[in-house]
Amino acid sequence: MSRSRRAFVLLAAAALTGCPSPTPGPHGDLVFSPAQLPEATVGKPYSTFIVASNAETPVGDMKIASGALPAGLTFAFREEERRGEISGTPTAAGRSPVTIEAWCYGTQRSGQTGRQTWEIVVQPSASETEAVFLDDAKTVRMDFVKVKAGTFTMGTKGEEKREARQVTLTKDFWLQTTEVTQAQWGALMGTNPSANQDPNCPVERVSWDDCQAFVAKLNARLKGKTASLPTEAEWEYACRAGSAAKWSFGDDPSRITDHAWLASNSGKKTQPVGKKLPNAWGLYDMHGNVWEWCQDWYGPYRGDETDPAGPEEGVARVWKGGSFTSEPTHARSAHALWCAPDWAKGMDTGFRVLMR
Numbered sequence: 001m002s003r004s005r006r007a008f009v010l011l012a013a014a015a016l017t018g019c020p021s022p023t024p025g026p027h028g029d030l031v032f033s034p035a036q037l038p039e040a041t042v043g044k045p046y047s048t049f050i051v052a053s054n055a056e057t058p059v060g061d062m063k064i065a066s067g068a069l070p071a072g073l074t075f076a077f078r079e080e081e082r083r084g085e086i087s088g089t090p091t092a093a094g095r096s097p098v099t100i101e102a103w104c105y106g107t108q109r110s111g112q113t114g115r116q117t118w119e120i121v122v123q124p125s126a127s128e129t130e131a132v133f134l135d136d137a138k139t140v141r142m143d144f145v146k147v148k149a150g151t152f153t154m155g156t157k158g159e160e161k162r163e164a165r166q167v168t169l170t171k172d173f174w175l176q177t178t179e180v181t182q183a184q185w186g187a188l189m190g191t192n193p194s195a196n197q198d199p200n201c202p203v204e205r206v207s208w209d210d211c212q213a214f215v216a217k218l219n220a221r222l223k224g225k226t227a228s229l230p231t232e233a234e235w236e237y238a239c240r241a242g243s244a245a246k247w248s249f250g251d252d253p254s255r256i257t258d259h260a261w262l263a264s265n266s267g268k269k270t271q272p273v274g275k276k277l278p279n280a281w282g283l284y285d286m287h288g289n290v291w292e293w294c295q296d297w298y299g300p301y302r303g304d305e306t307d308p309a310g311p312e313e314g315v316a317r318v319w320k321g322g323s324f325t326s327e328p329t330h331a332r333s334a335h336a337l338w339c340a341p342d343w344a345k346g347m348d349t350g351f352r353v354l355m356r
């Protein structure tokens with residue numbers, strides 16, 4: 001086997017196994033580094049170089065052969081420096097496998113090609129968290145993350161029955177990082193109405209009225225804070241976590257099963273909370289698993305608003321986020337359904353708690 005042929009086989013093996021690249025020979029080989037890309041963090045600038053040759057085997061070109069970069073990052077071949085660069089500021093947590101292919105040029109290794117696959121991991125940004133214990137022995141806890149006040153576009157232009165509008169939330173709040181679990185429900189209510197019984201799964205078959213009873217019991221335990229359901233605006237703002245895209249991680253539906261339990265991957269039942277990737281603010285299962293009751297009556301938007309709390313009266317309360325029975329489009333950040341507040345038969349309907 002010729003030397004260049006041997007080098008190519010070694011590179012192909014490295015690409016398949018994810019092993020570190022082979023050591024360059026005396027005339028230079030096409031090599032990739034680093035073997036593993038450093039992790040990125042949402043909201044923090046990211047820059048990493050992919051060098052694909054040593055000095056004696058200049059790289060002629062380099063491109064993404066398959067996969068997609070996390071939202072907010074871009075790939076560029078720096079022709080003058082003969083190397084690839086991934087840079088930008090990630091906007092959503094997640095994992096993205098990406099295969100980069102390089103070609104070399106010049107007399108020694110002309111036409112040599114190599115590929116390597118990396119997994120780019122983007123972690124959520126560091127955030128303020130708080131735990132609330134639901135029993136005196138401190139065995140059952142609810143976790144909350146601080147959501148800072150801000151302005152966002154609520155709804156999606158042209159895709160919802162209600163026109164998109166600008167909404168400003170003037171007060172910080174704390175939102176539960178997961179849906180309320182059956183263990184949490186049981187600790188305060190002493191019951192478990194759920195169809196799919198599992199303490200780590202979200203409680204379901206709860207009406208909006210039942211949620212108010214849970215919140216009242218929680219408020220009796222809280223000191224210095226008040227719990228409620230989130231308004232639809234608060235829920236959607238937290239779900240988006242700074243993203244204007246269809247889902248918190250972007251517009252690519254092929255990535256949704258990293259973030260959500262939907263009809264395609266749930267096995268037709270609820271799943272334990274917090275097992276999929278969180279959004280950029282550290283909130284889990286905002287897309288999928290169970291629909292989440294919001295505080296508001298469902299109704300038309302009233303144009304741009306500050307701290308909107310929905311219509312003053314109505315017949316149905318808002319559901320957000322889609323469930324384990326949903327298609328991706330029904331799990332979009334902007335999408336909403338509605339239901340009578342005393343309806344408690346939804347095997348895919350639960351909630352999460354807001355505190356301020």
Ligand SMILES: [Ca+2]
Nearest residue numbers: 285288290321
């Ligand atoms: Ca959910």
